[in-house]
Amino acid sequence: MKKLLAVLLTLALMLGMCSALAEEEPIKLTLWTFQELHTQLYKEMEASWNANPDNPKIEIDMQVYPYDDMHSKLTLALQSGEGAPDIVDIEINQFANYLKGDIQLADINDIVEPIKDKLVMSRFNNYAKDGKYYGIDHHIGATIMFYNTEILEAAGINYQDIKTWDDYHEAGKVVLEKTGKPMCTWESADCWSIYPLVNQHGGDWLTPEGEVRMDEPVVVNTLAFMKSMLDDGTAVACPGGNHHSEEYYGAMGSGAFASVSMPFWYLNRFTDYMPDLSGKMKVAPMPLWPDGGHKSAQMGGTGTAVVKTSANVDIAKQWLAYATLSFEGCVKTWTILGFDPIMTEVYGAPEMKEPNKFFDYYGDDIFDMLKTVLDDIPDTCISEYFPTASDIVKSQMAYDLVIGGGDPETIAKNCAQELRDAIE
């Protein structure tokens, strides 16, 4: 009896020590990202997680790397099985690379499936394979228009009257004539001009089965429309080759172009890099295609994933669910990052209406505008060969169209052939 008591006491003591230790030592997690902005949200959500006494204390070591470096480091870490983080942000163009062979990411069905009805599930399909979800996105990334109203007003144009792409082109001609400024810029070295337009028009690069769609008529027609704007000068090649270059920020920020179509997450590029346009820029839905298509296109994204070999998979998942899939997290995704959250129920919430730098910059009708397009956004097909397709669009299709000035049909055919060769 005495012996049993002694054993029990010892056990109790050990347990006490363990819990005492647990309280002192928070669980350490490592997080890699290529987007410094994201850490603002993560830090906030780490603090509020720890503020709840029911949660085990965590301490997240957030490491920000340049885009290429981070994905290369991750590939090497996962290939060698050593040095990988617990949680990692993987960009949508890269994600398929990590879903090959023996997948090194943990599936997150257990945290996604219970709240499926509240989420925009097409965003999860981008990071899924064989019915398993591997990444959580931060935003829908609906493509919208950014209009410089100062330039448009000088040409006597009300941006709200632009309903179709033909209207847009016509408005562009007036703007060019009256102000001498091009209506917009097309990227010559990236995909954010071509892909949203093609996707909104009803096209894509691949089918889910891996068939190439790059030379379909819808792609050719979209390219032909873009070329017609280039031909009469209403559209010009984007300075620096893409809408993220310093040169473009400088030119656009000084009022060189009347508008640009970019995904919703481009909101913060204007506020951060082109402050002079504050109060002059307005957001609006994309013009529609006269021959069908959709209201917008969901573009870009980052799948935040948990690494399977992490020592703390469960806790990492729980925190990630809290940070990105909770009501609170989704509201903060807007207030801190300026993204369009993936949880549909936050859109009507009063918390979303609180003043912030985005409302100051664009006016307070951002969400009223966004809500009108959310019901008609097509899925994108992000499959194994999407990174290859994307690369072909960036370095070949965009260049041949915008700089080379080639024939749209030939460009589409060549690119499709290139993609088919790569898939072979």
Add this chain to the structure above:
Amino acid sequence: MQQVSQRRPNRAAAFLTSRKVVPYVFVAPFVIYFLLIYLYPTVSTVMMSFQRIDGPTTSEWIGLKNYQKLFSRNFIQALETSTRYAIWDVIVLTIVPLLFAVLLHSGLVKGSAFFKSLFFIPALTSIIVAGIVFRLAFGTQDTAPVNVLMTALGGQPRQWLMFADSGNFVLIVMTLWRWMGVNIIYYLSGIQAIPNDLYEAAEIDGANPIQKFFKVTLPGIRPVLIYVITITVLGGFAMFTESVALWQQSNPGGIGRTIVGYLYQVGITKANMGMASAVGLTLLALVLVVNLIQLVLMGFFRKEDA
């Protein structure tokens, strides 16, 4: 008595310090290093080039498939880019620094020590910073510094970094700016080693400065010249950071992608290590052939004047 109590040397130590073994002990660090860091990866690269590798644990022998798929548009374009760069690199980076070295050594320039260090300074800058500066200087807009200069000189503004030829030109300018000082130092050390008597003798024979350059200086620095050309050829084909720094992620029409950039993209970005190994070995073969041809032409294997 004392002699008896002296400890007998340890057997292992005796073996290691014996006359026959000790040389091997001394070279062991290098041999181990070589086997581990050079030979093992080389052999495994050769093996990987015949495999399809998916993730850390799955790989599959696929024979020559990687090599059959090698000659895609991107590979050929990258090969062209690298070759074009290497050719211009060799021409410009051998001749221009040589002229400067001769000029600096001739005593015609005042304060040559100052210029030597001035030319060398760019080699110490960060390539990323240099890339950003050159990218903005050769910007696409009419207001970019170089385009402003072009307009002032009566030329037309250009989109420098959007076309293969002008892009290559910018790369060469950047490389020249960055590495000229280093090559000048190589040449100067070679020129300074030439005994003055030879120049005096040439002068007595009535040689003019140009004859002296071709008949005395050039033969005198032949070993240095061979060395500079060899590393410039190697560096030309292996060039990667310069183009990445200049174009960054944006790569219009693929003109900024060199063969090593392509290797990196295939292996690391697209996680296709097998294909990347095949690309790497092809590059190795190519550089070996080019270097061999160049060494034969330069008379590297010719016996020194008997």
